Amino acid sequence: MDAERRSARIVRLCALGVIALLVAGCASMPTHGEIRDVEASQGVDSQVRVFGVPPADKAGAAEIVKGFLEAMTSDDPQLETARKYLTEEASKSWRPGSAVTVLKSGLSRSPVAGERDPDEPRWKVTGEKLAAVDEHSAYQPETARGQYEWFLQLVQENKQWRIATPPRSLVLSESDFQRIYMPVNKYYFAGGMLVADPVYVRQRADPDSRMDPTTQTVQSLLAGPSNWLAPVVESSFPTGTELREGTKSLSYDGQNTLRVPLNEKAENVTQPQCKKMATQLLYTVKDLTGSRLDQVELLRSDEKSSSLCSVNESNAATIAGRPKTPEHQYFVDNEARLVRMKLDAASEDQQAKPEQVPGPLSTPAPFRVKSAAVSYDERRAAVVSEDGHGLYVVAMAGVGVMPEKPVVTSKGARTDTLAAPSWDAAGDLWVADQDPQHPGLWRVPGGVGTPEKVEVAGLAGRKIISLKTSADGVRIALLLEGDGHKTLSVGRIERPDGKNATGSVSVRELRPAAPQMADVTAMSWAPRGRLLVVGRESGGVVQARYMLADGSMIAASLPGATGLEAVAVAVSEDEGKPRPVVGHSADGIVWLPPGAQWRTVAGGRAPVYPG
Structure with missing residues (x-):
């Protein structure tokens, strides 16, 4: 068998659009169709299956290494073909399990020069690490993007070259990983x-x-x-x-x-x-x-x-226990007023008409707003004053008055003020102070309690310029600025429990939520614990993509994202009726209803959904 036949093969499966009609035809190995060679990490789409080919008789050491690396990328969950490249002992003990090392591209391989024993050659395989999937099947991006390195020791067994030291985990390129694995949420x-x-x-x-x-x-x-x-x-x-x-x-x-x-x-x-x-x-x-x-x-x-x-x-x-379905979408209009629009107007054949929110914010001499957040029950608004120095909590139900004092005050200069606030489902209010002399993340219990400064582990000198808590209240997305870049991280919110009733709330284990992007400009939580992130890759154009909270990218992206300004984007976390994505563009507030195109609905800025 020549080297080309020892490459992995691809067999095209029945097209997805006709699977329902061709179940019987897809149930067994196709008897016709294209079979072609493919190098590992070639970027094969998910509609094909990759099968490794067993080692040829008397194959050389180089061919064994190449065949094994390609067999690791096959669609065989038990890796039976890959095991045929190993010694009998290594095959029995090899337990890669669900652990995966994900590389930016494929592995490079080369023989190790200067080995003392030419009868037992070693090959070095290397690649740039992108992420790891652990034994719990959880994805963890590599923050340092270090080099993966492993040595494959070859020995003679029954007069055939075999590998005695396989990698501890599967090693796949990003394209192979996306072909073989798919994301899913456990709850x-x-x-x-x-x-x-x-x-x-x-x-x-x-x-x-x-x-x-x-x-x-x-x-x-x-x-x-x-x-x-x-x-x-x-x-x-x-x-x-x-x-x-x-x-x-x-x-x-x-x-x-x-x-x-x-x-x-x-x-x-x-x-x-x-x-x-x-x-x-x-x-x-x-x-x-x-x-x-x-x-x-x-x-x-x-x-x-x-x-x-x-x-x-x-x-x-x-x-x-999910939050209630939102009735309105909110933003700040060109008069610096907090306004809202009924979500029934999301369909293309209806014209959305903004109205001022009820309560003290609609008085004849309205409070001028820079940014806002609305509680999940849509009964309270947290608004940052136009100068950015005061955070006020205002009722939007019944008769009320504008509070005289803010719940949080920033002493920063004109440009170093309070970021847009965020409510969690427990009714707590969160805000970041960007004052370089007194920076910090603050939590207001119940929106009315004494503000508490929240310890954020792992900031490493970076400034919080935007934040958004998730609907479930256990994660917080932080847009951070440092070293000339804006990056997105997700932290775990730890609250006092029965054993630590006197402790304080903290944010732990920050991890990159959009490692593929060199600069992130806006973000919002989306349904199913996901994030919609607006940003650009190094040297690329602005794009809006859905990301999992673990930092892995989902293929879906939004059309026309290049028109969005680097200001704000909002998505409803409601998993029931689909709601429009809302953005701040050069034309003002734009909506992207499900299955439609972007359209301008009003002048304004700072769009938000409840939360």
């Missing part, structure tokens, strides 16, 4: 609200193992949250809960119900706890499949598989 609880925990699972099913995406994701959910999120969330599943022994795969029945058999650890849970368990599963599997899942039923470990409990979509929505 856990924090303060009575569901929290999205992003992980990566293999896209393709393995009929001989538990590697189909649904079963793999459920197993990951049962194993617990990612290390980064674990300090602030909890699972309703008792410790040690797993799928019942012998469960090969999970699937839906004809009534769109997913039945999940559990082991004996879940036998004695109460009904309220059981329903929370089922809610975690329902939201997790719906996020994975994107299909209609009406119900989840948990089953006991007994022979009859009797029911523990079940929840339907309506039950789960109540248990999930």
